[in-house]
Amino acid sequence: MSVLGIDLGGTKAAIAMFSETGELIKKETAALDHRIGSAVAGLVCDMLKDFIGSESVDPVRAVGVSVPGISRSKSGTVWAPNIKGWEDYPLLKELQSVCGTVPVSIDSDRACYILGELWQGNAKGCKDAIYLSVGTGIGAGILINGSILRGSQDIAGCIGWMALDRPFKDKSISCGCFEYYASGEGIAKVARELLVSRSEYSGELRDKYPEKITAADVFKAYEQKDVVAVEVMKQCVEFWGMAVANLISLFNPEKIIFGGGVFGPGVQFISDIQQEANKWAQPISAKQVSMEESGTGGNAGVIGAAYLALQAINI
Amino acid sequence: MSVLGIDLGGTKAAIAMFSETGELIKKETAALDHRIGSAVAGLVCDMLKDFIGSESVDPVRAVGVSVPGISRSKSGTVWAPNIKGWEDYPLLKELQSVCGTVPVSIDSDRACYILGELWQGNAKGCKDAIYLSVGTGIGAGILINGSILRGSQDIAGCIGWMALDRPFKDKSISCGCFEYYASGEGIAKVARELLVSRSEYSGELRDKYPEKITAADVFKAYEQKDVVAVEVMKQCVEFWGMAVANLISLFNPEKIIFGGGVFGPGVQFISDIQQEANKWAQPISAKQVSMEESGTGGNAGVIGAAYLALQAINI
Numbered sequence: 001m002s003v004l005g006i007d008l009g010g011t012k013a014a015i016a017m018f019s020e021t022g023e024l025i026k027k028e029t030a031a032l033d034h035r036i037g038s039a040v041a042g043l044v045c046d047m048l049k050d051f052i053g054s055e056s057v058d059p060v061r062a063v064g065v066s067v068p069g070i071s072r073s074k075s076g077t078v079w080a081p082n083i084k085g086w087e088d089y090p091l092l093k094e095l096q097s098v099c100g101t102v103p104v105s106i107d108s109d110r111a112c113y114i115l116g117e118l119w120q121g122n123a124k125g126c127k128d129a130i131y132l133s134v135g136t137g138i139g140a141g142i143l144i145n146g147s148i149l150r151g152s153q154d155i156a157g158c159i160g161w162m163a164l165d166r167p168f169k170d171k172s173i174s175c176g177c178f179e180y181y182a183s184g185e186g187i188a189k190v191a192r193e194l195l196v197s198r199s200e201y202s203g204e205l206r207d208k209y210p211e212k213i214t215a216a217d218v219f220k221a222y223e224q225k226d227v228v229a230v231e232v233m234k235q236c237v238e239f240w241g242m243a244v245a246n247l248i249s250l251f252n253p254e255k256i257i258f259g260g261g262v263f264g265p266g267v268q269f270i271s272d273i274q275q276e277a278n279k280w281a282q283p284i285s286a287k288q289v290s291m292e293e294s295g296t297g298g299n300a301g302v303i304g305a306a307y308l309a310l311q312a313i314n315i
Numbered sequence: 316m317s318v319l320g321i322d323l324g325g326t327k328a329a330i331a332m333f334s335e336t337g338e339l340i341k342k343e344t345a346a347l348d349h350r351i352g353s354a355v356a357g358l359v360c361d362m363l364k365d366f367i368g369s370e371s372v373d374p375v376r377a378v379g380v381s382v383p384g385i386s387r388s389k390s391g392t393v394w395a396p397n398i399k400g401w402e403d404y405p406l407l408k409e410l411q412s413v414c415g416t417v418p419v420s421i422d423s424d425r426a427c428y429i430l431g432e433l434w435q436g437n438a439k440g441c442k443d444a445i446y447l448s449v450g451t452g453i454g455a456g457i458l459i460n461g462s463i464l465r466g467s468q469d470i471a472g473c474i475g476w477m478a479l480d481r482p483f484k485d486k487s488i489s490c491g492c493f494e495y496y497a498s499g500e501g502i503a504k505v506a507r508e509l510l511v512s513r514s515e516y517s518g519e520l521r522d523k524y525p526e527k528i529t530a531a532d533v534f535k536a537y538e539q540k541d542v543v544a545v546e547v548m549k550q551c552v553e554f555w556g557m558a559v560a561n562l563i564s565l566f567n568p569e570k571i572i573f574g575g576g577v578f579g580p581g582v583q584f585i586s587d588i589q590q591e592a593n594k595w596a597q598p599i600s601a602k603q604v605s606m607e608e609s610g611t612g613g614n615a616g617v618i619g620a621a622y623l624a625l626q627a628i629n630i
Contacts, residue, residue: 070599128467140565144459151567152443155600161564163557163595166480176564177595242478246561249476249491250455252466280478280492284385285470 002058003313004051005306006044006065007112007299010082010136013040015047016299018306019058022120026051027302037085041094048098063104064309065095066112066301073154078106105312109133110157111148112304113294114141117257119307121295128253131300132159132244135260138179141304142251164242182239184215184262191218191232203227219265237269241276248281248289259294267293317373318628319366320621321359321380322427322614325397325451328355330362331614333621334373337435341366342617352400356409363413378419379624380410381427381616388469393421420627424448424616425472426463428609429456430626431619432572436610443568446615447474447559450575453494456619457566479557497554499530499577506533506547518542534580552584556591563596563604574609582608 002025007014009032016027030047032040044065052060069080076092083089095104107115114131117123123131123143131141138160142149149156160183161176172180180186192210195201204221205213205228221229244256258270270291278286296303317340322329324347331342345362347355359380367375384395391407398404410419422430429446432438438446438458446456453475457464464471475498476491487495495501507525510516519536520528520543536544559571573585585606593601611618 142565144464145462147460149459149566151600152569153567153600153603155567155597156565158564158567158597158600161560161595161597163479163560164481166553166557168591168594173594176597238481242481245476245478249473250457250471250565251464252468252470252473254467276483279483279488280476282470282473282476282491285466285468285473288468 001061003306003309004048004060004063005302005304005309006047006063007109007301007305008040008044008065008067008080008083009301010068010080013044013047014302015051016302016306017051017058017060018303020310025058032083036083037089038094040083040086041089041091045094045098048095052099052102060102062309062313063095063099063102064112064305064307064312065091065104065106066109066305066308067091067106068109070155071106071108073150076106103309103312105308107148107305107308108139108154108157109301110139110141111150112141112308113259113300114143114257114304115148115307115311116296116300116302116304117259117294118143119310120303121300122257122292123255126254128251129255129257130247130251130253131257131259131294132247133260134183134240134258134262134266136184137175138183138260140247144251159243159247162243162246164239178239178243182236182243184260187215187218187232187236187262188213190235191228194228194231198228201228204229215262216265233269237272237276240269240273242280244273244291245277245280245286248277248285252282252285253289256289256291257294258291259296259300263293316376318621318624319363319375319378320617320619320624321362321378322424322616322620323355323359323380323382323395323398324616325383325395328359328362329617330366331617331621332366332373332375333618335625340373347398351398352404353409355398355401356404356406360409360413363410367414367417375417377624377628378410378414378417379427379620379622379627380406380419380421381424381620381623382406382421383424385470386421386423388465391421418624418627420623422463422620422623423454423456423469423472425454425456426465427456427619427623428574428615429458429572429619430463430622431611431615431617432574432609433458433619434622434625435618436615437572437607438570441569443566444570444572445562445566445568446572446574446609447562448575449498449555449573449577449581451499452490453498453575455562459566474558474562477558477561479554493554493558497551497558499575502530502533502547502551502577503528505550506543509543509546513543516543519544530577531580548584552587552591555584555588557595559588559606560592560595560601563592563600567597567600568604571604571606572609573606574611574615578608
């Protein structure tokens with residue numbers, strides 16, 4: 001028996017086949033190549049056909065899909081802001097037409113990330129754990145007593161919108177306060193704002209036009225102890241620490257796992273984040289929680305999607 | 316059949332008998348009168364004996380208890396910061412010795428509040444709802460897909476510790492940032508701080524020594540449009556709105572219910588709070604949530620404790 005996990009991003013789709021016990025059998029990736037709307041679903045259907053129809057020793061028993069947005073469990077439609085035409089796209093129906101009697105489950109990427117860690121990463125054996133995903137945007141996959149927190153309309157875990165810096169500023173209106181300051185895009189943005197205001201600056205980032213600076217540039221400059229990069233990361237650690245503290249006080253989790261493109265290089269700050277969180281969080285909960293980097297090697301999405309599939313047939 | 320609910324506070328204990336269908340049969344309240352440690356448990360046991368042994372037509376089938384702190388489900392012990400000697404008090408064992416074969420369940424007050432609203436208040440029929448309790452302190456009872464969020468060590472919902480105002484200030488070290496500014500005690504404290512800095516002030520609060528000002532005084536002065544009271548409440552609405560926004564973005568609830576002594580007079584601000592929350596929260600979730608005052612007439616604790624009892628025998 002095997003299960004398939006599909007991880008849909010804004011620019012590419014990955015599909016992987018796993019045995020029931022979690023061994024990776026094969027994996028493929030395809031670029032979306034600026035496809036929009038039904039063309040994206042068409043690509044995924046083609047990838048699925050290849051895998052389901054392949055002469056594998058193990059027939060596929062279930063399919064799980066991770067989408068970068070909201071999966072509406074009641075209607076089977078999805079909203080993915082980075083895929084044009086997917087405001088309320090009937091993805092479940094499309095995929096079912098290819099999969100026949102093989103059950104298909106869809107969930108948000110943040111939900112799949114924590115499921116991936118639960119199955120094969122650093123949340124193994126946990127009942128209450130949270131995956132904080134920091135990439136271009138920020139989201140949280142939240143496991144409560146062994147189940148994913150979905151909320152009344154499948155929109156739980158939108159931690160990028162966390163209010164952390166009063167008063168409200170219009171600049172965070174489109175992405176949320178926490179994401180504005182502490183996502184990958186946020187790190188770059190804060191660095192650009194600082195550079196523009198410092199005409200005397202002659203550090204590591206001097207040769208970049210402010211508009212072209214990326215989070216990766218800031219991390220590189222940080223390694224050289226660049227003053228602007230140090231200031232940006234110090235503020236970022238404060239925001240990460242406050243957000244993590246709020247997760248601790250509200251959820252009392254066993255573990256918080258840091259993943260996404262920024263963690264990555266951000267893992268060097270995990271102990272600083274924990275120190276900042278300890279100032280703010282409910283003190284008994286703060287003592288009990290452990291913080292770790294992701295244990296799925298950047299594959300939390302595809303592994304979690306496959307585990308979603310496995311859960312659907314194991315219930 | 317009847318069930319008993321006991322609501323333990325820092326200064327008094329209430330006990331009430333309900334029919335299975337939720338009708339109040341009788342209720343009594345007793346002051347703790349500065350009792351500490353086992354004397355508090357002794358008082359509760361005496362109240363229980365009276366009710367269980369009374370010639371009621373309906374025998375008591377289960378007992379539920381709401382404690383102001385943490386109920387440790389694995390050990391049956393409780394921590395209640397306002398009851399001296401209850402750091403790790405074996406309350407379950409004590410009560411079981413009086414109740415015999417009648418099952419006893421204990422949970423935190425914040426958990427019981429949302430259960431009370433679920434059974435007889437404004438959360439009837441909800442699966443995902445939150446009770447924000449603002450009194451001397453602040454806590455949140457959180458219902459997820461019909462179940463109470465307890466966390467890995469029964470300390471979930473400690474929203475008084477929410478980080479909302481950077482940088483961290485030592486003054487909030489003992490109670491948490493949100494509680495420091497926006498609890499009943501916080502409202503009084505912020506008013507006192509403002510008054511001390513305004514020698515020219517001649518408003519409603521002028522005859523009170525700053526140390527004696529209470530939240531009730533601030534609400535009264537607010538009715539008279541007192542400048543200090545207006546400023547205090549404006550800031551308070553900002554904090555309430557941010558905290559509520561964070562609940563919306565993380566939990567995507569159907570409903571948020573405002574209760575505790577401060578709501579109370581604070582209910583006049585619910586639409587202002589919703590407006591502030593709408594600035595910060597995940598916008599799709601924000602549109603779907605409704606906000607209401609408590610529908611249990613100040614009895615959420617005792618009703619919720621009774622429902623806790625009922626749930627224990629209905630499972």
